[in-house]
Amino acid sequence: MPIDIGKLGTTSTxxxxxxxxxxxxxxxxPFEMAWLWQQQWQQHLFAKPLAPQAVWLLQHQACYTLxxxxxxxxxxxxxxxxxxxxxxxxxxxxxxxxxxxxxxxxPVLDLRRYQTDLHWYLRQLEQVLIDVLAVLxxxxxxLQGLTGLWLEGxxxxxxxxxxxxxxxxxxxxxxxxxxxxxxxxxxxxGLVGHPVGRLNQWIPGLTVAExxxxxxxxxxxxxGLVWQIPxxxxxxxxxxxxx
Numbered sequence: 001m002p003i004d005i006g007k008l009g010t011t012s013t014x015x016x017x018x019x020x021x022x023x024x025x026x027x028x029x030p031f032e033m034a035w036l037w038q039q040q041w042q043q044h045l046f047a048k049p050l051a052p053q054a055v056w057l058l059q060h061q062a063c064y065t066l067x068x069x070x071x072x073x074x075x076x077x078x079x080x081x082x083x084x085x086x087x088x089x090x091x092x093x094x095x096x097x098x099x100x101x102x103x104x105x106x107p108v109l110d111l112r113r114y115q116t117d118l119h120w121y122l123r124q125l126e127q128v129l130i131d132v133l134a135v136l137x138x139x140x141x142x143l144q145g146l147t148g149l150w151l152e153g154x155x156x157x158x159x160x161x162x163x164x165x166x167x168x169x170x171x172x173x174x175x176x177x178x179x180x181x182x183x184x185x186x187x188x189x190g191l192v193g194h195p196v197g198r199l200n201q202w203i204p205g206l207t208v209a210e211x212x213x214x215x216x217x218x219x220x221x222x223x224g225l226v227w228q229i230p231x232x233x234x235x236x237x238x239x240x241x242x243x
Contacts, residue, residue: 017113018053020225024212025058028100031065031087034058038169041108045167049110052228055219056106057212060098061085064186067093067160074187083185091170093147093160095186101178101198103208103215104171109223111166118163122147124222125172129157131218132174132211138202148189149174154197158189174215176200176208 023037034056041054063085066072070088072079074095079086084099098104105128111121126142129149133140140157141150149157162169175198183196200206219225 018224018226019228020053020055020109020223022216022227022229023054023056023058024216025056028059028061030061031063031085031098034060034104034106035087035089035169038106038108042164042167042169045108045110046165053110053113053225054108055225056104057215058104058106059100059102059208060104062099062182063087063097065089065091065096065098065160067091067096068162070094075185076187077185083182089162089170091160091162093158094189096158096160096173097183097186097188098173099178099182101176101208103174103176103211105174105215105219106171107168107219107223109168111163111168114223116166118161121161121163121168122159125159125161128215128218128222129172129174131222132214133199135214135218136199136203136206136211138199150194151197151199151202154195154201155188156197156199174199174211176206176211 037056045051045053064075064082064087066086066088068090071094075082077083111117115121126147126149130140133149133151138151143150147159148155157172157174159172160170175196177200178198180196180198188194188196199211220227
């Protein structure tokens with residue numbers, strides 16, 4: 001971890017409930033590094049239940065992840081010789097692909113400050129995405145019985161979360177201007193017949209840099225987050241470069 005969590009300070013009791021550190025990384029981050037950051041912050045909240053929460057907005061270096069109990073049948077390659085890093089992780093859901101051009105959001109939130117209901121939390125993450133797309137003039141769609149977000153039949157965002165003692169990990173991944181070709185190496189989210197898409201198919205030239213502030217605002221609005229920016233990470237890229 002590039003910072004000492006214990007030295008980040010606290011806020012007043014009245015503001016503390018929704019106080020949340022915001023980390024934005026300017027360069028693609030290895031998956032295992034971002035996973036470690038989340039695990040450490042989760043442990044921090046276990047030890048200090050009134051401590052601020054945390055959210056990461058970032059892009060990943062190319063990789064594939066498998067959720068708890070995910071089937072390797074959804075990998076269309078040899079798991080012992082993957083085309084990019086492959087990780088089995090502690091979230092729900094099937095196989096997901098991460099790569100540059102995809103905006104990933106990792107909220108480490110204490111659901112006891114909201115609702116202790118994972119279904120509620122998943123729907124809130126979907127609504128965050130719907131709100132972001134609405135600002136862009138796009139109508140994001142839910143599909144009954146499935147988690148994620150679609151545009152005109154194409155899945156543009158995947159959601160997969162982990163939760164221990166009501167403190168969350170993992171989150172959502174929104175395809176903005178990523179290369180879709182490498183998704184063909186898997187059955188994304190285990191859903192046959194559901195092609196993936198990216199936002200710049202509807203808005204040519206759209207970039208992650210343009211979508212990221214919309215995501216930041218939508219998260220703040222939906223969860224009532226009060227952002228804190230650590231001084232050591234105030235400069236763009238400082239967090240990623242210290243990793």
